[in-house]
Amino acid sequence: MKNLIFILLITFSGLAFATSEIDDANDHVIEINIKGMACPFCQDGLSRKLNALPAVKTVEFSLKLKKARIVLKKDQTLDGNTLRQAIIDSGFTPGKMSTPQ
Secondary structure, three states: OHHHHHHHHHHHHOOOOOOOOOOOOOOOEEEEEEEOOOOHHHHHHHHHHHHOOOOEEEEEEEOOOOEEEEEEOOOOOOOHHHHHHHHHHOOOEEEEEEOOO
16 A cells, blocks of 8 residues: 555656645745755655645645745745745755745
């Protein structure tokens, strides 16, 4: 069963932001490159860390692009240093950060 889950995670991890949780034009999105994120297990650990941040609504990953897309809760902000430190604390290296829209 674990092997099946692992295979499914690898299969679908190549999708680059296939779903989007942006419900409102007011949602703020941050995209950040992440060095060292290589597998679904890396993604899971980082997802838990980022989702624990109070301002975060959802987090999507692209292992292929080595990038995370963070959607913030309505009327919330997230300091870039706080985001970068959460990534570092998870064992990865944050890269270029942008705000598409």
